[in-house]
Amino acid sequence: MHLDHVGVATDDAADLAALFADLFDTEIAHEEAFDGLHVVFLDVGDGDGPYLELLEPQTEEGAVAGFLEREGPGLHHVAVATDDAAAALAGAEALGLELVDEEPRPGAWGHDVAFLHPGSTGGVLVEFVEH
Amino acid sequence: MHLDHVGVATDDAADLAALFADLFDTEIAHEEAFDGLHVVFLDVGDGDGPYLELLEPQTEEGAVAGFLEREGPGLHHVAVATDDAAAALAGAEALGLELVDEEPRPGAWGHDVAFLHPGSTGGVLVEFVEH
Numbered sequence: 098m099h100l101d102h103v104g105v106a107t108d109d110a111a112d113l114a115a116l117f118a119d120l121f122d123t124e125i126a127h128e129e130a131f132d133g134l135h136v137v138f139l140d141v142g143d144g145d146g147p148y149l150e151l152l153e154p155q156t157e158e159g160a161v162a163g164f165l166e167r168e169g170p171g172l173h174h175v176a177v178a179t180d181d182a183a184a185a186l187a188g189a190e191a192l193g194l195e196l197v198d199e200e201p202r203p204g205a206w207g208h209d210v211a212f213l214h215p216g217s218t219g220g221v222l223v224e225f226v227e228h
Numbered sequence: 229m230h231l232d233h234v235g236v237a238t239d240d241a242a243d244l245a246a247l248f249a250d251l252f253d254t255e256i257a258h259e260e261a262f263d264g265l266h267v268v269f270l271d272v273g274d275g276d277g278p279y280l281e282l283l284e285p286q287t288e289e290g291a292v293a294g295f296l297e298r299e300g301p302g303l304h305h306v307a308v309a310t311d312d313a314a315a316a317l318a319g320a321e322a323l324g325l326e327l328v329d330e331e332p333r334p335g336a337w338g339h340d341v342a343f344l345h346p347g348s349t350g351g352v353l354v355e356f357v358e359h
């Protein structure tokens with residue numbers, strides 16, 4: 098497994114993407130509307146990730162909007178790429194970790210994703226992503 | 229520039245390192261006592277990073293101890309590698325960002341580091357690291 102991206106909750110993805118593009122001398126790799134979010138990926142690797150994923154809620158519903166209300170903008174999750182997200186979930190469950198998703202589901206950028214509950218992973222919201 | 233590591237504040241670096249090593253099928257790449265912290269790096273890349281950096285305060289003093297008290301354990305900062313941390317700082321200042329460090333200083337693993345204030349970077353604590 099390897100680090101795929103770091104998720105950042107923001108109330109202005111376009112503005113933060115422009116800042117990070119300047120600051121880190123990089124570009125927007127992908128941008129879409131997904132699941133009530135404006136999602137922007139910036140490459141902070143060698144052209145094929147890892148990425149910073151900026152997440153801006155478009156409504157007051159949903160997990161990211163709740164996070165912004167509770168915690169304010171900032172680091173939200175860490176995503177690790179795997180060839181088999183279902184197997185990664187089974188491995189996490191075997192380690193006694195609490196799953197948010199019982200099975201992989203469609204995520205941003207057309208990938209399958211599954212989250213683990215931060216309460217069992219040191220306060221870190223962990224996402225498995227299968228490309 | 230490219231993503232060097234993601235910092236995680238924890239009250240038990242050894243325990244969390246063991247969990248992440250199992251969960252992400254990786255190993256401890258480096259471990260040291262630095263600046264009042266127990267610091268553990270886990271490789272979540274191709275053998276040369278990027279890394280997860282686990283930070284466990286050994287005293288009640290310092291920025292990470294303060295973070296743990298305010299926010300609890302979890303994601304702490306994002307570090308981006310640069311060939312020239314002083315130039316990166318100058319670039320950040322030219323963008324109007326607020327610096328924590330006016331110049332690079334010795335950081336963990338023998339690298340020079342400098343932090344930007346999260347208040348001007350979307351709530352994300354950004355570190356430049358020069359190897």
